[in-house]
Amino acid sequence: MATKPQIALYLLPAVALVLGFFVIPLLFIIYMSFHQWAGLGPATFMGLDNFTYLFNDNSFRTALTNTLIWVGVGTFIHTPLCLMVALVLSRRPFMWKFFRTIFFLPNVISTTAIALLWYFLYHVDLGLFNKVLDAIGLGGVARAWLADPNTALPATLLPWVIYIGFGMVIFLTQISTIPTEFYEAVQLDGATSWQQDLHITIPLIRRAIALQVLFVVGYALKMFEYPFIMTNGGPANKTINLSLYIYRQMITANQYGLSMAAGVVTLAVGTALLSIIFLVLRRVDS
Amino acid sequence: MRSAFRSGIFTWLVIGIFLVVTLVPFAWLTISSLKTNQELFSNPFGLPATWSLANYTSAFAAHPLTIYLRNSAVASVTSTLLALAAASLASYALLHKFRLSRGVYVFLIFGLLLPVNAFIAPIFYIIHFLGLYNTVWGVALVYAGISFPLSFLVIKTYMDTVPVELLEVSRLDGASYHRIFFNIVLPICVPGIVTAAIFLMITAWNELLFASILTQDQNAQTVQVGVRFFLTTYSANYPQSFAATVMSLVPTVLAYVFLSDRIIAGMTAGSLK
Secondary structure, eight states: OOOOHHHHHHHHHHHHHHHHIIIIIHHHHHHHEEEEOOOOOOOOTTHHHHHHHHHHOOOHHHHHHHHHHHHOHHHHHHHHHHHHHHHHHTOTTTHHHHHHHHHHHHSSSSSHHHHHHHHTTTOTTTTTHHHHHHHHOOOTOOTTTTTTTTTTHHHHHHHHHOOOHHHHHHHHHHTTTSOOOOHHHHHHTTTTTHIIIIIIIIITTTHHHHHHHHHHHHHHHOOOOOHHHHTTTSSSTTOOOOHHHHHHHHHHHHSSHHHHHHHHHHHHHHHHHHHHHHHHHHHHHH | OHHHHHHHHHHHHHHHHHHHHHHHHHHHHHHHTTTHHHHHOOOOOSSSSOOHHHHHHHHHHHOOHHHHHHHHHHHHHHHHHHHHHHHHHHHHHHTTTTTTTHHHHHHHHHHHSOOGGGGGHHHHHHHHHOOTTTTTHHHHHHHHHHHHHHHHHHHHHHHHSSSSSHHHHHHTTTTOHHHIIIIIIHHHTTTHHHHHHHHHHHHHHHHOOOHHHHOOTTOOOOOOHTTHHHHHHHSHHHHHHHHHHHHHHHHHHHHHHHHHHHEEEEEGGGGOO
């Protein structure tokens, strides 16, 4: 039998990593969110002042709203697109494996590089968008997409919305586990492929859909590169989100207490969204 | 028949649209990176007049790209090895049932659902405290830590398929706890470990937030941090920053060309369970 010290020895590195990068940071930000702290020297206890400040701060409210917009767009626009492409490829059209590989490609490229690429695409003088609009006679629509308050937020969201590869693979994997017999009966009844998707495939992959929404929430809460690189939160904070707000309060403003209070709110939002997903899934399951 | 025809059109319309939106931006970036600044404005769609790698060589001269690429490689490899070691050892320890094993399991994966960007301040201080601020080792250690729960989940799931009887028999043969791990369990688990390794390497190579808060000069900065400097310093030389962006994504894309199926499996491995 393995002895206790042997088991403990093997668990040691793992426990150290989890303590150092999850448990201690979690306790630290909860503790510090009730303090004012400039990063050095003693921290002053402030009670709930940091949270009061945050919810009266316009840029924080925008950051929170924008993060929720990301979750909404991810859930109700991006995820259906992933599902649509997965359903199309699940019928195994000619070269479907090749297309699957191409659609997944953006996921292996860093978000930094993609954000830079789209920054260039949106560029007012040399960007592909404005050049194409010019070429097809719609030069009047051309604009500085990332600097225009009306288009900045949708522009930072667009690359994420259209790169459907990750969700598509999750759905395709799940669809491939559905036995073909499930379809045979309804095919005899003359059900169209759209009806088969709606009545058989989609209900059977509901867990994968919930999982995808879970990833969407995680992605939206962690998203940093797109606003940071494309707009740095501008114009006039139109594109700021929670990650960028946390970063700014810490790095630019040296308001560590506020930064960590914003972190606590991020965790709370995450927990709330997660509970909603589980509740909806349980509803659908029963 | 009519509806089959219609759904055929729909299929190819969807595929066509997503091919265009996926590939055209990258193609445009790559082609533009071969043009001169002047050509970029005068001839935005066409191929470059002369195929020249001038932007690439000048990118290496403008910023220490070689150092950035080296740092990224060191951080990716080190963090991957650390996370794999910690995850394999812990998974093996948990093959043995003991009173708290369920609790330990939950403890080790609870970080899976936490948005780690909320932790930038405490992690910054922990790295400072360890004396690893502004070093590539600090970055590597953080990557190993934040990606540990997912690597553990992947390897543990795989290791749980090792038959208990095999361990029993080896034990009866007199093999020690350590021997069984290194000579029997680890070799069986190579596929699971490779899956986790792929995911770890790619996420580490692509990370920006922690790399930028934990480093402040070029000897520790990774390529994701460095590539931004092509935009922010000097008057922007666009084709040159295009070339730098291309170079930052070449390693992962190249790996993807050869290992696409494995990489897809590795990066979506977290969705298995």
